[in-house]
Each structure stands twice: as C-alpha cells, then as structure tokens.
Amino acid sequence: MMPHKSKQLCCIPVYQAVLRVCAEFGARLLAVALGLIALTGCEPPGESLAEEQQGPTQVGLVLAIEPAGEDLVAVGDQGRVMYSEDQGESWTFAETPADELLTAVSFVDERHGWAVGHGPVILHSDDAGRSWSEQSLDADMPDPLFDVVFADAETGVAVGAFGQIRRTEDGGQTWTEINLHEQSDGELAEHMSAGGVPVADSHFYSITCLPKPACRRLLVAGESGTILYSDDMGKTWLPAETSDDITFFGIIAEQDKALAFGMFGRASVSDDGGETWSPVQTGTEHTLLAGTWLPGGSAVVVGYDGASRLYRPNGSNMGAFGYGSRDMLTAIVSLGARSVLFAGDVGFVRGEITPTSE
Numbered sequence: 001m002m003p004h005k006s007k008q009l010c011c012i013p014v015y016q017a018v019l020r021v022c023a024e025f026g027a028r029l030l031a032v033a034l035g036l037i038a039l040t041g042c043e044p045p046g047e048s049l050a051e052e053q054q055g056p057t058q059v060g061l062v063l064a065i066e067p068a069g070e071d072l073v074a075v076g077d078q079g080r081v082m083y084s085e086d087q088g089e090s091w092t093f094a095e096t097p098a099d100e101l102l103t104a105v106s107f108v109d110e111r112h113g114w115a116v117g118h119g120p121v122i123l124h125s126d127d128a129g130r131s132w133s134e135q136s137l138d139a140d141m142p143d144p145l146f147d148v149v150f151a152d153a154e155t156g157v158a159v160g161a162f163g164q165i166r167r168t169e170d171g172g173q174t175w176t177e178i179n180l181h182e183q184s185d186g187e188l189a190e191h192m193s194a195g196g197v198p199v200a201d202s203h204f205y206s207i208t209c210l211p212k213p214a215c216r217r218l219l220v221a222g223e224s225g226t227i228l229y230s231d232d233m234g235k236t237w238l239p240a241e242t243s244d245d246i247t248f249f250g251i252i253a254e255q256d257k258a259l260a261f262g263m264f265g266r267a268s269v270s271d272d273g274g275e276t277w278s279p280v281q282t283g284t285e286h287t288l289l290a291g292t293w294l295p296g297g298s299a300v301v302v303g304y305d306g307a308s309r310l311y312r313p314n315g316s317n318m319g320a321f322g323y324g325s326r327d328m329l330t331a332i333v334s335l336g337a338r339s340v341l342f343a344g345d346v347g348f349v350r351g352e353i354t355p356t357s358e
Contacts, residue, residue: 059091062343063103064290065333069110072333073129074343075102081115083129088341088348096132098123104147105129108213112153114172116145120160124172135172147207151215157234159204159220167234183236194225194245202226203247206260210253210273219274221248221260229274242277244268250301254293259311261288261301267318269311281317282309289330295337300353302329302342310353321353 060077067073072084074091079098082091102117107129115123115132120143123132143161150156157167158175165178180200191199204222209215218230220237224247227240248262258274261267265284268277282288286307293299297313306326309318331343335350342349 059347061101061330061345062348063101063330064105064115065331065341065343066105066107066113067333068107068113068128071110071128072341073105073107073113073125074331074348075105075115075117076331076343077101079117079121081105081123081129081132087335088350091348094125094130094132096123097134098132101144103145106148106150106156108150108153112150112171114148114150114156114158116148116158116160118144120145120164122148122158122172122175135175137166137175141177146203146205149207149209149215149218151209151213151233155233157207157218157230159207159222161203163199163201164204165220165234165237178234178237180237191239193223193239194243196245197224197226199226199228199239204228205247205249205262206251208251208253208258210258211255212253217273219251219253219258221251221262223247227251227260227268227274227277240270240275240277242268244277244279249287249289250291252291252293252299254297254299257297259291259299259301261291261303263287265303265307265309267301267311269316278316280311280315283318283320284309289328290332292332292334292340294334294340300332300334300340302332304328 062074062076065072065074072088074082079096079100081094081096083094084091098121100118100121102115105115107113111126111128113125113129122135124135125132143164145158145160148158154171155169159165163180166175168175193199202223204220206221209218218234220228225242225245227242228237229240230237246263246266248260251260256273258270265282265286267280267282269280270277284307286304288301288303291299291301299311302308308321310321311318327344327346329342329344333341335341338353340351
C-alpha cells in the first residue's frame with residue numbers, strides 16, 4: 001500500500017515532535033517550539049550504533065511504536081497506523097477512519113489496542129492493529145490527546161492538553177473527564193509546577209504505569225516540570241516532588257524505577273515509584289522526546305537532531321552512543337537487550353547497540 005501524501009506542518013521541522021499544537025494553543029507551546037528550533041550541536045562519542053533503514057521509509061512522521069504480542073504497531077501523521085509482523089523489517093498500512101495526527105498507541109495484549117491524537121480522537125483495534133474503529137468523545141472538548149495507557153482490556157487513561165485526563169472502565173465505549181480543579185479540595189488547582197504553571201492546567205504529554213502489566217500506579221509528565229501520580233487508575237492524582245522546571249515530553253517506567261525526559265536534554269529519575277525525583281546528567285542539550293527500557297534495566301532515550309543517550313541501572317548520568325545522523329527521533333521500541341527500533345521523520349531505523357570506548 002502506498003503512503004499518504006503529507007500535509008504542510010505548522011512548525012517545520014522541529015515542533016513536529018511536539019505534536020504541531022503551537023499554532024493552535026498559543027504562547028506557551030509556541031515558546032516550547034522556538035526553544036526546540038534554537039537547539040543545535042553535536043553528540044559526543046560513546047557507544048556506537050549500527051544502523052539499518054527499515055521500509056517503508058516514506059511514511060510521514062511516526063510518533064509512537066508499541067508491541068502487540070510478537071508484532072509492532074506504529075502511529076503518526078495523517079491518521080496513519082502501520083503494523084509489522086517481522087520486528088520492523090517490513091510494514092503494512094492498517095485501515096483507519098481518522099486523518100488527524102495520532103500521537104500515541106497502547107496495547108494490553110496481542111489483539112486489543114488504542115490510539116489517541118488530535119481532534120481529539122481515540123481509535124480502538126481488536127485485531128492486533130489491522131483495522132480500527134473510532135470511539136466517541138465529547139464534541140465540546142477540542143483539545144488534543146497526547147498519550148494513553150491501558151491496564152487491561154477495560155480500564156485505561158488518556159491525557160492531553162490543558163490538564164486533560166480521561167478514563168474508561170468499559171474498553172473505551174465511554175470516557176469520563178477527570179477534573180483536577182475539583183480534587184483534594186482544590187489543592188491541585190492551587191499547586192504550581194516547578195516552572196510556575198498551575199498543575200491542573202498543565203499540558204500532559206506522557207503517561208505510563210508501573211509495575212507492568214499490573215499497573216498499580218500511573219505516572220503523568222508534562223509542562224514545566226509537572227509530574228503526577230495516581231494509585232487508583234487515574235481517579236485521583238497527587239503531585240510528585242521534582243525540582244526540574246523544564247517540560248517533560250516523555251516518561252517511562254520499569255518496576256519501581258521511572259525516567260522522565262524532555263527539553264534541553266534534561267532528565268530526572270525516580271527510585272520510589274515516581275513520588276520523588278533526582279536530576280540525571282544526560283550530556284546533551286538536545287531535547288529528548290522518546291524512550292524505552294531494555295532488558296536488564298538500562299534505558300535508551302532519543303530526540304531532536306539525532307540525540308541518543310543510554311541510561312544504565314543505578315546511574316546518575318547517561319552515556320552517548322553514536323546514532324550517526326541528525327534526524328529527529330520521536331519514537332523508539334526495544335527489540336531485545338541490545339537492539340532497538342527508532343522512528344521519526346525518517347521512517348524506521350533498526351539499531352544494534354555495541355560498546356565502544358568513551
């Protein structure tokens with residue numbers, strides 16, 4: 001199947017990774033976009049990465065890749081959903097009813113998955129990502145969704161712009177909005193992030209759960225250092241203790257450890273399930289947009305201008321590995337202890353991480 005023709009993007013090229021909302025939502029997100037555009041520089045040597053381009057390459061912007069059993073499912077620009085049955089060697093376009101930008105995808109098993117994006121839109125698949133149907137949302141809520149996570153085939157939470165949190169307990173047939181202004185006697189409405197933004201009104205860019213697959217705790221990361229956690233699958237939320245005032249674009253969790261990352265190459269790590277956080281030295285000033293845990297407890301994070309960093313267990317800093325190109329990397333998935341699949345505005349690239357001297 002041939003790929004769709006690309007639309008013109010609102011902030012070319014960098015803010016594709018921040019989901020093209022700068023033109024829609026004003027000064028706060030425009031400032032983020034300008035900050036990303038200003039970032040330049042080269043990655044220092046460290047670990048080397050053997051790269052291999054995967055097809056199809058002309059797929060537009062890819063923003064997320066998710067395992068679905070033994071398969072992979074990817075989403076991105078123009079409502080595109082692709083699936084691979086051979087660990088990313090080849091890809092097939094799925095049937096979808098959407099043409100909006102899709103920002104995230106979550107599968108709870110080999111068949112049941114959800115994708116979210118602009119519109120806002122929520123899509124559901126019960127056949128391993130081969131076909132998708134749209135789930136209904138409140139038409140009066142125009143703000144985009146940025147990420148989604150499901151604990152099982154019934155219970156899930158989606159997050160997005162301007163403090164938007166939605167949850168479902170029936171597999172997405174109905175979604176309930178969670179109003180943070182009404183929680184804890186209004187405490188979250190008054191609570192300010194480290195960057196001085198009201199937590200209840202922050203843009204939430206990423207959500208994850210720990211430990212997997214039980215999902216006993218949810219973690220959300222977003223604007224101006226905002227990190228929240230929930231122990232009841234998103235019904236109520238509390239702010240985490242973090243001193244970092246940058247915007248986090250990603251958060252990933254493994255057992256009780258979590259890693260958040262974002263603008264200017266900044267990152268923080270938590271060893272207590274996301275309640276308290278400590279800065280991690282990444283060795284880069286390039287904005288980090290996506291990450292994945294590897295078997296054994298290491299993690300890889302990637303981002304703008306080919307930024308690619310390796311976090312090791314119990315570390316307070318990250319090492320580099322040479323991606324070799326200055327592409328924008330917006331999605332990554334682990335294929336094993338030393339193998340990852342990247343994606344962004346360049347299609348799909350398989351990488352084998354091999355140690356070298358610093």
